[in-house]
Amino acid sequence: MTRVGRWIRRFLEKPGSVDLAPFQRIAAEAAGREAEAGRRDELRPAVVDPAWVGTADFCAVMREAARRALGQRPYDVQLAGMLALLEGHVAQMATGEGKTLVGAMAAAGYALRGARVHVVSVNDYLARRDAEWMGPLYETLGLTAGWVAETSTPEERRKAYACDVTYAAVSELGFDVLRDRLCTDPAELVVPAPEVALVDEADSVLVDEARVPLVLAGAADAGTALPEMAALVRRLSRGYHYTIDEEGRAVFLTPKGIDTVEKALGVDIYEHPGVVTQVNLALHAHTLLTRDVDYIVRDGKVELVNTSRGRVAALQRWPDGLQAAVEAKEHLQASETGEILDSITVQGLVHRYPRVCGMTGTAVAVGEQLREFYDLSVVVVPPNRPCVRVDEPDRIFATAEDKEGALLDEIETRHATGQPILVGTLDVAESERLAEALAARGLSATVLNAKNDAEEAQIIARAGRRWALTVSTQMAGRGTDIRLGAGGPGEEEPGDEEEVASLGGLYVIGTGRHDSSRLDDQLRGRAGRQGDPGGSVFFVSGQDPLLTVYAPDQSLPPADADGAVRKPEAHALVAHAQRVAEGVNLEIHRNTWRYTRLLERQRAEVLEQRDRVLRGDTGARALESACPERYRELCETAGEEVVERAARQIVLYHLDQCWTEHLGFLSDLREGIHLRALGRLNPLDEFNREAVPAYRAMLDEVERRSRETFEKADVTRDLADQGLKRPTATWTYLVQDNPFGSEWDRVFNRVAGALRGRKR
Template structure:
């Protein structure tokens, strides 16, 4: 340790060397400043065009950086009145290099992002700036959009519930502000679209993630899932349900403690026999094969439904449906359903109508979404504690950017009390002392419940205060802006990503806006002058009182969260102080060695209400936090390894979909698939180097009918002299190609190409959906392989690969079969369809016999409860068409392929 500290003094830390290395670049940018200050406004936009042309002609962005940053700094000065400091330029350079810039609160990260965003947008590929909530995305896009506008670039913002056209337009902009959730969901939605023109996102070129630790670490494990109703599997549940009562006690074991059931070896053998008889398990396939995962899962759920869930204890049957009972309160939990097919298994057991499961249509984790970008960067006030994780998972380096002015905050040692009651008494005492001397106080808590408890204690003491909750982002910004007023007390839960600084004396802009709202007739300039002079007085009082006092009521299990809270005080060189109040009853203290500390405190003869304050306590707590962080990192790393297996397959499927959408003509793909299917069926029915009498020509004849839609003399052909498997394969390929050419002629070239494309996409989507479900089931059971001394991850990789191969095989077979069966509609069929459509429209126009339920927000329903008149241009008047009915808009397509498309 000592040698390391000596080396750091001589050579500097790695961080110091990185900071030193960019100083010459900053000097270059500063040298260009006078030249850019002389340029007229239009010349800044002309400069953007010139730089973009140079980038297109092959000049590297690194070479363009000094001019681009100088141009952007000048645009920000003119548009916002903000001239970027050298340290802000430094933060921007590190972001452009694909690092995380760790910048303290109040150092102007929002402005810093404009520099690398502008430079990288010159490529024309679009830059994504990622925020933690919709309010910040809108606010930053509007605020920084003025800078990009002055430079001749466009700014877009992506938020939930945005109309498709608006969203597509936003993604075409040069710089796009969006939340991490919306970006991930748009990626998934795009990969469910059937035409390129409907896709919103462009390529994933460069993203700057604000509050990067919150998004890429705290939320990294959260999968984004788009789900929808699954196909009806009620027959499967019913069939399995009939098998369960036949099981004997030796066929299964019950573990009531963990509420789990497992089949014995005898049980597995018995089940295999029964499942084959019920045609749920193909001949030659066992329950141990990867293809059996879904059947095994549902059989397990059926057994659990019968053996672990008891009627009138765990659930009741009411009006033909299964309603769960809360085991703690005994109340019915209407609308709550068990997941993974367990609820359906109970419905089958009780003979109720089986409601379909929700299935995953597409999913991705933030870890894998953000690894799609060619270049990734991030900003936060606290990243260095997680530097190892950022580097190993995302390849991101962390660079600490120096502050513009030295930090003048005093960080006090933690105060440790024996009980929570004593701790809260100490907290209230400290708040009262600071409040009485006009010092603003920010109190950090770890949960909403603790915020409310502290609020009640302060009410009892008549101390006025604000409580920040997570419900209103706009109000939140206002409360944070006011938290620096003299004597203000603000209680907050988790201070990350607020996007608003606590300015000493309060926020002038916010005060001006409030005053103008109260009196719209007032003169804005006179009002601002008056408020500014009052603000100076307030700021002086706060500075004399010692600046903002950050008081934390507990240590979080992550040091980052503690540092975020601490960093709210002492912005831009302001004075301030921070202190942590702890008790031996806190979660972290209870888990890590509170018994030893309790003995030490007792032996010291501490009186009630006293606290121990010592640097050693801080050190031992930091070590405890580092242990917890290490464990959480290991969990995330392990989960990522499992998700990577699915991610590789996801990329292949999404890549294939995109190729199909981009292709004008997919007939070659479908032809190759058809030929592969022919090869497979011939290889199965006429094995290579086998005798003619061993061939299954009847089976081959059936396969040709099923997959190729052809009535051919297969048996007779096989009996001809000199016919072998190669001859048969070539003959079938020739016949099927001719059949498809005739079909194309009857449909018309263009129609046939469209049909091929849509069948390909729909089949890929359906197969991928089933595959995701199978992988979920495999993931839930593969952990048990550890008991057999086999690595669950390797087992998962192997079986997931086998399942993916079988997905591709079945995809080829299904596409070939569907294409062989389609044919143009006859005149009679077209007439019947039109008659059905007309009858449906008449039915919709008939007055309702009973009041129609009014959809939320539908104001145009007649007062007497009758349905509004049918209007093919107004979906609100269509009632509830079936998914397979013709669309009421009159397009001729099915409802599910037109206005009912998911």
């Protein structure tokens, strides 16, 4: 399709507007071929025609394979979802509709076409669970499936990636790609060439976490944040020594605060940039990052909380200085830091795949972003049974106190009937605070949050039982399936499902609106699975962060005597604030991608060049051309094979080293590029204008250093002893986007704050 044709298609289409009818027709035709498929001894044809995959006969075979292997007969809507994935779309399917089986059947279809499939999950647990659960299905079709986890050894990873279908958390997949970047022997490579990525929880991976950088680091150093800085900022008072901006994203010292800090440290802090950085990082950690909201402390370590999922963000950390400042704040030993050898965003990782598809319960809301950033369209697959859940209008209150009182009353009233209740909170601290308030009323709630995530399966298994009262963060919003009347293993009570259904099914209560409507929808979706009865409602107050941050200049209409605000304008204001929040996050995503798009192109070129050097004699030929006399001399004394191996190591070392330096340069460039706006210049244009020649200069530097080393090196000795030593240890982690913007943004805020203070 031409570029103009694609533009016209995008203009005419709407998110979720891909026609489902063709997929439904094929799925319906499969019923007539089911009996024939059931008579086959071997379901997989001896020779698979790629065109067969996606036909009605193929659907009948997949249905029979699922019946034999798993004891499940896929519904027509599941077959339609599978066909949508095989066409390269994102399928939106409601909770409880069997997305895991849909993804497995689609992965098998791609594998039968001869493609290598990576099923991308959000965490290790789901990757292993789904690979083992769906393993018999693949085996029935003559396919192999494996999974990769954080604890997998390099050999276990190679074996998993050698399978037809590989399940892996997005972070592990990215880390393996980064680690392959340091290999100097083709036999050490782990990840094969990317072909198909099938993304589970596609909106979470492709949108919420798209700009999260995965990092490979080496050459460890001790943390730089000083405990005395943390002790110093604890003595400062808000409003007197420092102020926080309206959005809660920046903090700056007042003139009095500057004087106090300078006296305490005995220096003029603006003459010591390093001291300025440490003071402000300590202040940010102290005032803007809250324990049990942004992070928890467990086993002597700071663990970040993923706000979109309510879970511990495994292996995730803030940029080194801020991470160390939080550790100093909590009186913990600073974790290791070091030089970033390479990094890649989740979005850049996914863009490596020629074919991408995915599935989730909430895709339409981000349909434009999926199309803009990945050229993906959304297919809305209807549920097998109509959803009868009753979603009540928000209950809005003037103050947080009024809201909490009404919330506790509602929970108490509902619980008295025996109806199971799931209360979704916005953070860990709120979940624990609410559980204490319920206990004061004599109600015992089971709490599920990032602190006890190991108990998640058992807690969720019982959440649909009569009298169940569960308080959870967003952990209960994704990847969970709450069955009415069910309990833990061996605890099922016959007839309990009908009894719970007669009480109205699971009732979901949200203690506040999230920044994203998708997270609200995910929480609602815990109730009403597969046509079950259920209900949901959200409690909101005018003091909730959503309204104070994203609609600070607007107020709710007057409240009634009970503190409730019942005028329609209140609902409009809440919806407006949520749209503003979603718009802010979308613009951050767009801006991040504008800056990283060029970097990803440069990375692709570097990796292509590196692969040619690694797998062939490109390095040797380049050095032979640059240093013909030296090359002949070394071949005569050491042999051509030794020289070629040394040339490969030399070029790879300098290519990796120069790329690391280039990344550092681009990071520094982006930190200060916003200053160009003061000269009426476009920061993005200026960034690209400097990044492109810097990249060319980097390639020239690789050639220069390689030639210089080759002229001096003794190729018969270990090159590591001659200045080509690689890091003795490397480690991987994810960096959460710095919540305070660039360093220059922070400087401007501090200066502006100081000037405002002095004008008073």
